[in-house]
Amino acid sequence: MRSILPFLVLFAGVLAPAAEATPEAKPIPYPLKTCIVSGEELGSMGKPVTVVREGREIAVCCKGCIKTFDKEPAKYLKKLPSTPAAKP
Numbered sequence: 001m002r003s004i005l006p007f008l009v010l011f012a013g014v015l016a017p018a019a020e021a022t023p024e025a026k027p028i029p030y031p032l033k034t035c036i037v038s039g040e041e042l043g044s045m046g047k048p049v050t051v052v053r054e055g056r057e058i059a060v061c062c063k064g065c066i067k068t069f070d071k072e073p074a075k076y077l078k079k080l081p082s083t084p085a086a087k088p
């Protein structure tokens with residue numbers, strides 16, 4: 001007669017990590033009140049769109065600006081004040 005206990009233990013071991021969602025690193029909040037691409041005040045063109053790039057939150061006034069941002073992310077990321085990059 002076989003016990004089902006080992007199977008239950010196995011199941012628990014398999015299911016536990018899946019049930020516990022891995023917390024992603026929290027992105028750095030967007031510090032500006034304006035669209036990083038157009039410079040428009042956020043909310044002036046409707047609901048602002050927020051995306052995460054390079055571990056930073058980026059807010060733009062519309063989806064079109066995300067496309068523009070993604071063409072030259074480095075250019076727009078420079079607009080953000082004091083990137084807390086590790087300095088040697």
Ligand SMILES: [Zn+2]
Nearest residue numbers: 038061062065
């Ligand atoms: Zn826009």
